Amino acid sequence: MILALCGTTEGKILVEALTKKGLQIIATVTTAYGGKLLKENAKIEVMEKKLDKLRMETLIEERRITAIVDITHPYAENISRLALEVSKVKKIPYFRYERQDTFSKETEEETLLWAENFSHAAKMAKDFEGKVFLTIGSNHLPTFLKEIKVDRLIARVLPLSKIVKTCEDYGFTPDNLIAMKGPFSEEMNQQMFKSYxxxxxxxxxxxxxxxxxEKINAAxxxxxxxxxxxxxxxxxxxIYYDINEIVNKMAFIYGK
Known part of the structure; x- marks a missing residue:
């Protein structure tokens, strides 16, 4: 049994490819929406819950997990660090699929302002006058609210009721909250940045x-x-950047 930590659009593609190779998969997601997408494939067992160290270790023991494949978002560092730690403790292989970087700091430093982390980004954004348009999801909004008043922020987030409710609790209103699912075209990004x-x-x-x-080009x-x-x-x-490569590698090792 393979434990697949999902959280990206590629996650569905990768785990479906693994099942076609005859591998048994139990996939974890943190949202009902993510679970719904995976459940369209009856061969994939899906768990909709966040895993801490104890839960992950227990799952590995009870389900006799032989490997972990991490297909989470590049910025979901907590779950990735946890998976790396647990894989070492349980002495099972860890495989990482990741999206390619879009830009290189060396080649784009003249056109982009690089932040070391979200806290650094919030401090940088604070120094600008006017509206700060956030396309970072919802998890790190509190970091920006520590530095910038909510009425100066525009947040673009997924249109999920739980996320919208959380944003409303932070003080966002229809005037500065955009609940839409991307990705967006360059033209649509231009319209949003301009209109807000x-x-x-x-x-x-x-x-x-x-x-x-598309976001950077629009800006x-x-x-x-x-x-x-x-x-x-x-x-x-x-790190595997090609889905076919990681699927073939895992199928070679764990296939029947």
Whole structure:
């Protein structure tokens, strides 16, 4: 049995490919929406819950997990670090699939403002006058609220009732909350940045699937600065950037 930690659009593609190779998969997700997508494939067992160390270790023991494949978002560092730790404790292999970076700091430093982390990004954004347009999801909104008043923030988040309710609790209103599922085209990003009067855009390098390039190009066209939060620095070991490569590797090792 393979434990698949999902959290990206590629997760569904990868685990379905593994099942086609005859591997048994138990996939974990943190949202009902993610679970619904995976449950469309009856061969995939899905768990909709967050795993802490004890739960992950117990799951590995009870289900006789022989390997972990981590397909979580590049910025979901807590679950990745946990999986790495537990895989070492339980002495089982850990495989990491990750989206390619969109930009290189060396080649884009003149056009982008790089932030070491979300806290650093919030402090940088604070120095700009006007509206701060956040395309970072909802998890790190409290970090920005510590530095910037909510009425200066525009948050674009997934249209899930739980997320919208949390944003409302933070003080966001229909005037500065956009609940829409991306990725968005360059033209749509331009319209949003312009209509909401963005003075700076804050985003993260979510890769092609996350529409990072379209966001940055839209901001460039409008001559709006972009603060790009670096990906967390994690020692994954070998990283697979090609789905076929990791699927074939795991099928070779664990296939019947």
């Amino acid at each position: 009067g963005a003075s700076v855009v804050v985003t993260k390098d979510s890769g092609e699937a996350g529409g990072t390039e 460039k066209y409008l001559k709006i600065p972009v603060i790009l939060v670096k990906r967390p620095s994690i020692s994954y070991g070998k």
